[in-house]
Amino acid sequence: MSFEQLLSNLNPQIVASLRRAIELGKWPNGVVLTTEQRTLCAEAVANWEARNLPKEQQVGYVAPKTTKEPCVGKKEDEQPLSWV
Secondary structure, rough: OOOHHHHHHHHHHHHHHHHHHHHHHHOOOOOOOHHHHHHHHHHHHHHHHHHHHOHHHHHOOOOHHHHOOOOOOOOOOOOOOOOO
């Protein structure tokens, strides 16, 4: 089975199970994931989500900052550092 075929066979329940296995480091039956299994599961989840979910719902999404907050501790009279 190719990776493309695997992705086409995944559904939200399977992806949730893979995500949970990655988080816990073991399968639902208690068997520990190998490093390779964890990597492949993460790759499958990321690819499936990229194809089936809006980016806001994908694992690892960080919303862009919407407000421009001033730098904490910066004084208005400070000059930028210049190297000589």
